[in-house]
Amino acid sequence: MAIVPMKRLELYGLKRHKASYLAELQRLGLVELIKPAAEERWTTESGEAIGRELHHIDERLAEINRVLAVFERFAPQRPSFVEQFAGIKTVLTWEEQQNYLARQEEAVSLTDRVFNAEKEHTWLEQEKLRVEREIASLQPWAGLDLPAEDWKGSKRVALLLGSFDRDPRLLTEALASEQIAYYFRQIGADDHRQYYIFFCLRESPAEEVLRAKGFLPARPELTTGAVGERLAVLTAKKQELAASLAQIEDKLKTLAEERPLFQTLYDFWYNQRLQVEAKNQLLTGKAVFGLEGWVPAAQCTRVEQVITSLGLPHYIRFIDPQTEEEIPILLENKKVVTPFEKLVEAFSLPRQDEVDPSAAIAPFFFLCYGMALGDAGYGLVLSLICVVLMAKLTMGPGGRKMAWLFFASGLGAVFFGLLTSSIFGYSLYPGFFNVIEKPQLLLIVALGLGLVQLYTGTVISAWISIKNGDWAEAVLGKGVWLLFLTGLLLTAGGSQLGLEAYAQPTKYVTALTAGLLVIGNARGKKGFWAKLKAVPGGLLNIYGSVGFFSDVLSYSRLMALGLSGAVMGSIINLFAEMTWGAPVGWIFSIIIFLFGHGLNFGLNILGAYVHSSRLQYLEFFNTFFTGGGRPFAPLKLEQINIFLKKEREV
Template identity: 30%
Template sequence: TTKRPFIEDFFPLPIQVTERELEELLTSFPVEQHYEECKAIESQRRALEASLRDTEQEALTLKDLSGLPWPVGGLQRAKKVRLKLALFPRIYWKALTQDPRARELLAWQEIPQNQGTGHYKFKNPQSAIRNPKYMRVLLAFLPQEEEEAIRLLNSYHYQEIALPVFPGRVEDRLKELEAERKSILERQETLKRRLVELTPLIPRLETLLGYWEGQRDRSLQETSLTRSKRLMFIVGYIRKKDVPFLETMLREKFPQALGFYRDPQPGEEVPVSLALSRPFRPARLLVNMFGLPNYFTFDPTPFIVFNFFLFFGLCFGDAIYGLALMGLSYWLLRRLETNPTARDFFSLFFYAGISTTIFGALTGSWAGDLYKPEYLGEGNPLLRLKESLCLLDPLSDILQALVYALALGVINQFYAISLRMYKEYRMGRPLDALLDGGLWLLFLPGIIILACSIFFPVPPGLMKVARVLLMVGGAGLVLTQGRREKGLVPKFLTGLVSLYGIMGTYGCTSFVGDIISYSRLLALGLTTTIIGMSFNIVAELVGSAGTVFFVLALILGHTLNFFISIIGAFVHPARLIFLEFFGRFYEGGGHRFRPYGFQSSKVQLLRT
């Protein structure tokens, strides 16, 4: 069989089958025959594993007993004398041999230790046999004196070795066990070869499994249908775009059936199907990670695409890394283009690579500072490209870069509040849109302008506008944020506290906390660049041994930085969207629309 590419372990390609092929499988594939064969193979496999385990365990025990000059069975069959194989710590054994009472009760023979070392921690006598701190001894005493002898032996830390029951010498039994082990391994190999021969059947079995799972779900759903002697009612949800197809199917196959349609009503648990145009589809991965929206709100995917790529580009922020990400994503995209999940995933990173390249060029990061003359020589093309495209170097003007990051946070949060207004309006609550969104868009800009006046002069006209915004927005929030409370005092107190952010739809402290979170965009971008610069320095030091070492150090270092930084560049923008951005307007709780019919994560049914 051909080995599946490594990447397909993460994004397995669906099995594509036509309706005709499925019909042929259902009628001609000998499922029962293969089932019985696989069941028998599994039963044999388990039995062989158990036999192999027992055989190896017995062999392991007997190896520690090898070297005994007598058959083990003979020690157990003695009737007129008790024979025991035992272990003693050497310090106690010496004392025992000098005990007069022991000389009267016992006879013994020391048995030399085997060569080699054991592979156990010494938790029991069997595993302590090879420990050089122990003595291996054969003891003999009379049956009538057994109780006294055992009591005496225990006082010297005696440990009995359990002897297995079999005829003959240990070495002969070990040879038998080795032959058994080889026989078991051969039978296991035979089973494995047969399983390999059966592997081409897997796609067909997966297809049939998908069909039968669909039939099971169908049977479960049919139990909830309303029936009478002559009528049957099926109630469910259908996407608007599928209504013409349903009507055509009913006319052709069920001419006596009628379909009635209405829009979902508020309060119903309506399933969600995200219908997106091609440019926005990759970003639905983010929404699926967070959870589907409530049906009666809106799909946020088109509204987060630009934000995510902007944040990703700022965090990853290196032109060469961006080009590498585009190339890698495109290659994987072409290899896995038939897998919808993989297609969305790598398309998302391809577009993110474009953003990374743009922001890397604008901030002057090209594999860190690889453009420097000490690495590539004076007047190298990369240096000229960097100087012609760079607009802001965060390393040399970090304060300005921080201001830009925070300003981006302000804009993004105002955008989120605007989306809250859109959501409320869409749900038929225009007054809530104005009071819970519009008033904050008056109050917060006023706060920002007044805060800016502390650090630099603000034109008097703008200050006057800020005071008006602050008073109108603040008064409106105090008077309306507690509108759902009972009593004038609770309404007023709730409105007042809402300005701080403990209650209400937003708050000054929440706003400040959200804005500060956007400083991570700068921090992550700087981290990627600085680590890249560090690897360039390491490569230069190694390069004193030759150009090959310089190139190898660059490749290894920047590959490591690429994969480490890309994790942060994905996680932190996603966090800004999920917490700071979605927290202002997003209402989740939707469940996925699952069409009635053939459904399988591994099989794709092609309609003909």
């Protein structure tokens, strides 16, 4: 269990070399910069210059983002099922990345091409919409073969064009009743109205009569030629537009093949931005800059080497941190324990004066998860899924830790499942004991595990006291506390273990330790009254044993989860067996088996994770750990869109 010790780095160099140092530190990714205190900032470089630089970078980022958005619109990336959870990243080798970065210039012209193509696409789309609107408005008049020049009629005959939404006989009857000579034809119709042409004598009041009946005079928007001709032209144009649209879309799709280039550039500028932002955290004078940061102590020589190899004039030194400083926390453990750091990170990192609980959690989480899942088959599937995911997916260090955590947890279930002979709900050989037949034993095992873990927690807390030089607390506080708890346990359950003969001495020892606890609480208090006042608090300490045992009882959840999973599994198997006998029953049998176990597996791995981690967080941490540390956040190269297959050796 280890929190990585940190050292404070101080680096001074010439101001004009500032960017080179920052770039190198970012590439290293080992230094967390410290913002100088306000009174220390004898800066001459105006924030304005940095602001301008940031503004420039932001513009580039926005532009690249727009390009990526265009690509996403015309050639969307389809995430696979796994990627829906993990997110899509483009994987590149270091050489590929360098190749892309070398094409910065080309990217500028590509950007123009993308934007032009998009602009053209938008224009064509609008044009197509306009044509379609015109076609829609002309369509009802399609049957009118009279060219627009003739719509004004002849010297004596007038033309009336318009639409009506009821039976045309209403119109003709009205005209007839006014004794107006007419000829009419229906030209076309849309959803609601029919379109007509009326021929009447110019001097007759036909128009007024028709209007009075609800006839709406209207004309197609056309100045020359027949409607049909215009429609043919428009349709041809529409096809032409559609073709060019498809062409542009193809062009954009081809351009979208350059997506990795732009993703690489995005990441490049993003990291550039981090670098420029870091300038805010420098002390700058007229010619010299100063930089302070945290470095993991073991990495100091490497940082020094890299900085020296730049060959620029500088002064570098590493100093031990002062006690009152807040040091960022980085955990480092043996390979087996590393995945369990993830659990600690999910809760809270330790403060610098605490111990890293990862190593203490590891075996217990392994066992808790194993008990809660409790089936060798499920455990094996879970571990295999993790292996496959790690092989198929490129994951960041965080994801990898998580996968290893579940891989280990799966093995825990394999271990416990083999002990109790449970493989996909089947008991193929007489195991240590059967969970369904002897649930009491399972409960005892669960509570026993809880007792062991909480004792361990108390021992760790005593060890921390010793480390801090508080021997009295370790012995009189924690040591007596453990004796007292053991005494209580033996008093209550000693007869079960065949210790009746020692019943009396056990009682005395327990009473004695209880007394010691009360007295222990008065330790360090000055004066008789203060000591007397500490007595009720000491009694409260004894009452604390209730809390301790209720924490132990909390481990009964492991029994419940293991049992319900096992019963559920055997029910599924029973159903599968029942359908097996029927004609073509084997199909249903297999479906029931796969679906049932799939569901049970999903719910159980989830429940086992939730409850196993809860036992660590609430019950176990309660004994010695609070957390609240600030994670170590070095200046480094971030990977937003792309993922480098192999980190270059730095």
